[in-house]
Amino acid sequence: MSSRPSTTSALGAIGNTPCVELTHVVPPDSARVFMKLESLNPTGSYKDRMAQSVIEEAERRGDLQPGMTVVEATGGSTGSSLAFVCAVKGYAFRVVSSDAFAPEKLNTMTAFGADLDIVPSGSGKITPRLIPAMRERARQIAAQGAGYYYVDQFSNPDVFPGYETLGREVLAQIPGEIDAFCGAIGGAGMVMGAGRTLKQRWPGCRVAVLEPASAPALTKGYGGEHSVEGIGIGFPPPLLNRDWYDEARAIDEAEGRAMCRRLAREEGLLVGTSSGLNVVAALQLAKEVGPGRTVVTVGCDTGLKYVRGDLFTQS
Numbered sequence: 001m002s003s004r005p006s007t008t009s010a011l012g013a014i015g016n017t018p019c020v021e022l023t024h025v026v027p028p029d030s031a032r033v034f035m036k037l038e039s040l041n042p043t044g045s046y047k048d049r050m051a052q053s054v055i056e057e058a059e060r061r062g063d064l065q066p067g068m069t070v071v072e073a074t075g076g077s078t079g080s081s082l083a084f085v086c087a088v089k090g091y092a093f094r095v096v097s098s099d100a101f102a103p104e105k106l107n108t109m110t111a112f113g114a115d116l117d118i119v120p121s122g123s124g125k126i127t128p129r130l131i132p133a134m135r136e137r138a139r140q141i142a143a144q145g146a147g148y149y150y151v152d153q154f155s156n157p158d159v160f161p162g163y164e165t166l167g168r169e170v171l172a173q174i175p176g177e178i179d180a181f182c183g184a185i186g187g188a189g190m191v192m193g194a195g196r197t198l199k200q201r202w203p204g205c206r207v208a209v210l211e212p213a214s215a216p217a218l219t220k221g222y223g224g225e226h227s228v229e230g231i232g233i234g235f236p237p238p239l240l241n242r243d244w245y246d247e248a249r250a251i252d253e254a255e256g257r258a259m260c261r262r263l264a265r266e267e268g269l270l271v272g273t274s275s276g277l278n279v280v281a282a283l284q285l286a287k288e289v290g291p292g293r294t295v296v297t298v299g300c301d302t303g304l305k306y307v308r309g310d311l312f313t314q315s
Contacts, residue, residue: 009088014041014048015165019173019296024266025259025279030286031179031293035279036170039271039302043080043108046166046300050189051081053162054151055089064149069094071142072151073134075126075186075229076105077301082151083112094148096138100126101229104305117141128215128223128234155238159189166190167197170296179293180285182208182249183300184231184274188240190298196244198296206246206289210281213250226253228273230300249284251277260303260311270303273311 007013017040022033038046058064069092072082079095086093093114097106100121110116119134121127135154142150153159170178181198183191188209195207211217215224215232223234256276263269263279275298282297289295303312 010042011052011085011088014052016169017041019170020269022267025262026283026286029291030283031289031291031295033282033286034174034294034296036166036296036298038299043084044302044305045077045081046190046298047077047081048084049162049165050153050159051078051085054156054158055085057158057161058149069148070151071138071148072153073138076101077230078153079114080105080108083109083114087112094141096134098130098134100124100130102305102309104308123225125225125227126232127225131233154187157239159187160193163190163193164197167194170194170198171201174294174296176294178202178205178296179289180206180208180295182210182278182281182285182297184210184277185237185240186231186233188237192239192241192244206285207244208281208285209245209248210251210277211248213252216250218248219250228253228256228277231274249281251280255280257311264303264312269299271299272301272303272306275299
C-alpha cells in the first residue's frame with residue numbers, strides 16, 4: 001500500500017491526482033476513456049496547479065515580493081486557488097469577480113482572506129461583456145501603485161509550468177499511446193500546457209479544445225450567454241496557440257449538465273459543469289477513434305461547489 005509523503009505546507013498537496021477509467025457512461029464500440037480527477041487538489045480544482053505556478057514564477061523573477069498585493073479577475077476557481085496560495089505564502093489578495101458565479105466559490109475566496117470586488121452581471125449569466133469588464137476593473141486596481149502584482153491569467157504564460165505537470169502525470173498513469181485529449185477552455189492554459197506535453201510524447205494525439213455551443217467564439221466567431229463557470233470567456237484567449245491543438249468543438253450545455261448527473265449516479269464522480277462538457281466531448285472522440293484506443297479528459301473541479309444550485313436536482 002502506497003501513500004503520499006507528509007509535506008511542510010499545504011502547497012505540497014497540489015497535484016499527483018488519479019486518473020479514473022469511465023466504465024458505465026462509455027458506449028460500446030468506443031475507445032477507453034480516462035478522466036484526470038483534479039477535484040482532489042486542495043481547493044478542489046486544477047487551478048491550484050496554475051496558481052502555484054504563476055505566483056512562484058513571479059517570485060523567481062522578483063516581480064512579486066513580500067508585502068505586495070496580488071490582483072486578479074476570476075470567476076471563482078482561479079480566485080479560490082490564488083487565495084489559497086496567497087494565504088500560505090502571506091500575500092494579500094484582491095479579487096474581482098461577479099454575481100454570475102457560484103456563491104460557494106465567492107465564499108471560498110473570502111474564507112482564504114481575499115478582498116472581494118464584485119462586478120454585477122445584470123442577467124446572472126456569463127456574457128461576452130462580463131469577463132472584459134472584470135479584467136478592466138482588475139487592471140485599474142493594479143495600476144494604483146507599485147505594490148500590486150496583476151496575475152492576468154488570460155495572457156500570462158506562467159500558467160504553463162503548472163499544467164505541464166498534469167500532462168506528465170497523465171503520461172505516467174496511462175498505459176500505452178494516448179490517441180485523443182480534450183478540455184473546455186477559459187484562459188486555455190490547461191489544454192495548451194497539458195495537451196502540448198502529451199503531443200510531445202505522442203505526436204498523433206488529437207487535442208480538442210471545447211466551448212459552450214451557446215457561446216461559440218472559436219467555432220463560429222462570436223460569443224454568447226451561458227452558465228458554465230470558468231470557460232467560454234467570449235473571445236479567443238491570448239494563450240490559445242493553434243499549433244498546439246487540432247480542433248475546436250462546441251458542446252451543448254444541457255448535454256454537459258446531464259452528463260454531470262450521470263457521472264454522479266453511474267460512476268460515483270461528483271464534478272462541475274465544465275467537466276460534464278469534457279466527458280461529452282471525450283465520448284464523441286471515443287466513438288470516432290474506435291475500440292482499442294485511449295481518450296483522456298479532465299475533471300476540472302468538484303461538484304460540491306454546485307450543490308446549492310440545480311445542477312444535480314434536474315431530472
